[in-house]
Amino acid sequence: MSTTPRIAIVGAGLGGLVCARVLKQHGLPVTVFERETDPHSRSQGGTLDIHEDTGQVALRAAGLFDQFLALSRPESQEWRLYDRHATLIRHDQAVDGDLSRPEIDRGQLRTLLLDSLAPGTVRWGHSVRAVTPLPHGTARLHHHNDTVEDFDLVIGADGAWSRVRPALSDAPPSYAGVTMVETHFDDVDHRHPGIAHLVGPGTMSAKAGRRSLVMQRNSNGHVRAYITFRGPQDWHAGLDLADTEAVRARLLAQYQGWHESLLDVLRGNDGGFVNRPMFVLPVPHTWQRVPGITLLGDAAHLMPPAGVGANLALLDGAELAQAVIGRPTIDEALDAYESAMLPRAVDNAKTAQQMLATLMPDSDSDDAAFPDTLWPTSTLPDSRRAHIS
């Protein structure tokens, strides 16, 4: 590029941060606008398995792979599947040395990325209201305080409810028919041995018909649980979601007949319940290219959580940065980036949709099985996993 492009990234999630890191490594200045007021203003959520063909590729491009590995938990690749009677029906253990999908706390990964950026790169407390295209292929960013700033490239990395997306597409996210209610347990090995036994070092899922319970071990004995069910978005009608006991009673009524040890997930949690209805973008979600504006991660392809969203956001971020670095113009960079990212997103969103339909059927059948192709570790070669059925 003949002059240094002015680049703005909206959103300091994983995708936006890795993009900023790769651009900066190659000497391109960039500003990240983030609506949160500081890095600690919100708990960043649970654990993520970072895949060798997507998220790990991005972390290598960012020069952060070794630091990621040092923080990650390969032993947490273990999966356990139970039926609603708490019978263990499948158990995959990670083989020693298997680094195909090690887990890491999302907060640790975000901190790693943030610490890799020069101070001042992220402008905290800057909520972006909208982005509009300008003549000559540039874009105008509208800040929350009604000021504006112009850039050669604005990257929407602002997640599910992106304020950048409307510049490219009028597709709104819609409710996927499934809700996750999140809760957590602390110091499980000492304070919640029953939960520790069910979850083991990794992830457990118990499933019957339209309901499931999923738990994941994070670092420091912390476990996140996701009470997941197909049902209307207003399943909590008439309840105050801050009234933990009322929410608990409503949830327990849904899980009648489940084994006592599994019901402890609903009865023994520390803290309250967080309602997380699942929203998705239509599939396919694509757009006609608009000069100077693009999207990555959930802003581009919000899909059911099938274990790939964060991985794709990381890969998008790294690839977009590499396209900007390697092409003579922003236009050519966006051509290269979007022509690879959009079809990849469509393929992954279709798989995630099928997975959701299969795992969360609209029926009360007792079937707990995961089809083998949907089993989380099924993409690993046999030599890299151990089965104990």
Ligand SMILES: Cc1cc2nc3c(=O)[nH]c(=O)nc-3n(C[C@H](O)[C@H](O)[C@H](O)COP(=O)(O)OP(=O)(O)OC[C@H]3O[C@@H](n4cnc5c(N)ncnc54)[C@H](O)[C@@H]3O)c2cc1C
């Ligand atoms: C319960 C759950 C479990 C999941 N588990 C996994 C998993 O195991 N593996 C996996 O790969 N994926 C998982 N996902 C999906 C994953 O969380 C997302 O796909 C991923 O976080 C998307 O990253 P992102 O960078 O695109 O957006 P986000 O992580 O959503 O980051 C967006 C950022 O933009 C900021 N922002 C938003 N609006 C504005 C604005 N107007 N102005 C400025 N800043 C703004 C936000 O504050 C945020 O910091 C899970 C999702 C859920 C809900």
